Amino acid sequence: MAREGVADARVGCGALVRRGDGRIVLVCRRRPPEAGHWGLPGGKVEWMETVEHAVRREVAEETGLVVRLSRLLCVVNHITPATAREDASHWVAPVYLATPITSARALLCEPDALSAVRWFALDDLPTPLTLATQVALRALAET
Template sequence: MTADTLPRAGCGAVLLRENCLLLVYRKRDPERDHWGLPGGKVEPFETLQQAVRREILEETGLQIERVSLLCIVDQIAPDRNEHWIAPVYIAEDFSGNAIVREPETLGDMKWFPLDQLPDRLTRATQVALLAMQDRDAS
């Protein structure tokens, strides 16, 4: 990827069920061997909300009905020639049972209690958790 193709757009979603957060374990870069929010790349001519619904369905099998914007993540790593802009949504209404549907990229998927999150979290997940705290404090 060259600098003239940057930045790229990604998206992710916070999915909460019974005070537990759904995280996926990344097998590939960027942020290999980290737990993170499900999500992925925005495809050409796709709205952000279409992208987050599609990505969550593709990765987890969960069908999102309603979302609201939580935060925007800037992930800039010039040393890796990476620059991502990623809105993170909160899924306010979703259905289905979470399963790993992309085993080539995801090593695992778990619901973690909010007070027992793993140590190795992706940057987007860290930013989203801070935004959730700020939102709850308001």
């Protein structure tokens, strides 16, 4: 239960989508938090929606990709204090490892929220990367 004047943590989700050639899809965020950073496709879990459904929905909404979820890769705790530009935020986000089911052609489907969608080799990633992406890449390397 939220206390008056205190926000609760929000639930997000994401996917590290990897093609057969090992490349991963990343999106460049236009909006806070982490505007201008490259990150995993994902977003918030809607009321009464399963996390797995939210991951598949968010990936499709942002990139046009239909994905199969392989397994839970990690859980990201994204806590940012308030700054002059952004309010404080607290997101808890399960991140799944996923693969495209059909075409691996990623599209920019939400140009208001994202400035680019591209595939990258793991040894040639753009910068800066979102916190969730950094945590997910560390988890992937540990498996």
